[in-house]
Amino acid sequence: RLTTPMTLFAYLAYKEAKDRAILSDIDAAKAGIFLASTLPHINTKERQLATDIFKTFTNTPAFVLAEMIGTTGRVIAPCSACSTGLQAINLATEAIQSGKLDVAICGATEEWSEDLAKIFVKLGIASKTGCRPFADDRDGIIISEGAGILILESEEHAKNRLANYTRIIAGTGYSFSSNPSVATEESILKSMIDAYAHFHLHKNLGYQNEVVVCAHATGTPTGDTAELNAINKFRDLIYLNNYARVD
Numbered sequence: 001r002l003t004t005p006m007t008l009f010a011y012l013a014y015k016e017a018k019d020r021a022i023l024s025d026i027d028a029a030k031a032g033i034f035l036a037s038t039l040p041h042i043n044t045k046e047r048q049l050a051t052d053i054f055k056t057f058t059n060t061p062a063f064v065l066a067e068m069i070g071t072t073g074r075v076i077a078p079c080s081a082c083s084t085g086l087q088a089i090n091l092a093t094e095a096i097q098s099g100k101l102d103v104a105i106c107g108a109t110e111e112w113s114e115d116l117a118k119i120f121v122k123l124g125i126a127s128k129t130g131c132r133p134f135a136d137d138r139d140g141i142i143i144s145e146g147a148g149i150l151i152l153e154s155e156e157h158a159k160n161r162l163a164n165y166t167r168i169i170a171g172t173g174y175s176f177s178s179n180p181s182v183a184t185e186e187s188i189l190k191s192m193i194d195a196y197a198h199f200h201l202h203k204n205l206g207y208q209n210e211v212v213v214c215a216h217a218t219g220t221p222t223g224d225t226a227e228l229n230a231i232n233k234f235r236d237l238i239y240l241n242n243y244a245r246v247d
Contacts (some may be wrong), residue, residue, distance in 0.1 A: 002064050004057050009147035010035055010061045011068060017105070017149045022163070025135040026103050032074035034092040034106035036044050036084040036151075039116065062108050073101050082216065083183075087150060090172040092152050102157040109147035117143045120147035122182065125220045133217030141218050172197025176219050182223045183216070188230035196238065 002052030040058045054060060061076035066075045074095060080089045092104035120143055122124040127140035158165045173194030177187035192213075213231055219226065 001052065002060055004055060004060065005111040005145065006037060006074075006109045006147075007061045007064045009111070009145065010065055010107075010149065012104055013107065013109070013147040013149040014065060014069075014151075016169055017151045020150045023103070023161075024152060026071075028070050028072045030073060030094060030102040031069070031071040032076070032092065032101045032104045033062050033066045033069070033071055034074070034076050034078070034088040034095075034104055035065055036088040036108040037076045038079060038084050039059060039110070063104065069105070081180075081237060087174075089150060089169075090154075093169045093172050093235075096152055096154050099154075103153050104152045105149060106152060107147065107149040110145050112117075112143060112145035117142075125218070127219060131219040132220045133215065134228065134229065135219075137174070138219040138221065138224060140220055171195045173207075178232070182218075182220070183226060185226040185233075186228045188227055188235055192230065193233045193237070196234075 026030065037058050038122040038198055040056050040060075050111035058079055059075075062075050062077040063085065076088070076091060078084060079092060080087050088106045088108060092101075092106035095101045096104055115125065116231075127138075127139040127142055129139060131140065131142045132138045152169065153163070153165075155168075171194075173191040173196070175194065177183040213234075214221065217227070
């Protein structure tokens with residue numbers, strides 16, 4: 001009854017993540033869902049409002065996934081534009097670090113719509129030739145659809161089930177940008193410093209010699225410039241403080 005493209009994308013991504021994690025039985029009360037979407041089900045909104053309003057809600061994919069999995073822990077559906085999926089991962093990480101959860105299924109799901117594409121065209125940031133982040137002739141982004149899911153668990157939970165894990169989330173960072181259409185240089189830098197400050201506390205991880213930066217990289221003139229300036233300042237800052245080398 002609540003099936004939509006966004007919900008299906010999220011479920012299929014979860015199934016793949018679950019198989020790769022070799023995760024079988026979990027404690028329903030200690031497992032949570034953090035599944036984000038930027039917008040509600042635009043394609044189905046108008047025709048469903050009169051028949052089933054719940055199908056149009058932004059939190060519907062998270063709700064349906066929780067029902068299908070049988071989790072009874074936290075079910076949260078954040079919404080924060082382009083950072084929506086990352087915010088879901090951050091919230092899941094904090095819930096596990098606090099001891100509230102053992103396992104968290106987190107990520108984001110979106111569906112394409114003509115109306116959404118028109119919005120980006122009107123904003124002047126929809127590329128006509130292809131997204132080319134940081135290129136001199138960049139002209140914007142490409143609208144698409146799909147889902148990405150991570151399965152996180154506490155270190156104790158992973159060790160107890162003899163999981164062969166190879167990655168650890170050591171720190172997260174947040175900041176607020178007063179510009180609704182693009183993050184500012186200052187807000188990007190603050191998030192990076194906040195996340196790295198937590199990461200640097202984990203001396204036992206053995207990764208202090210290198211930092212890899214995965215950029216937002218929208219391919220827009222304003223966004224890429226702000227992000228590149230923030231990355232350069234971050235690099236200079238941690239180099240001066242002898243934190244690490246950034247390539």
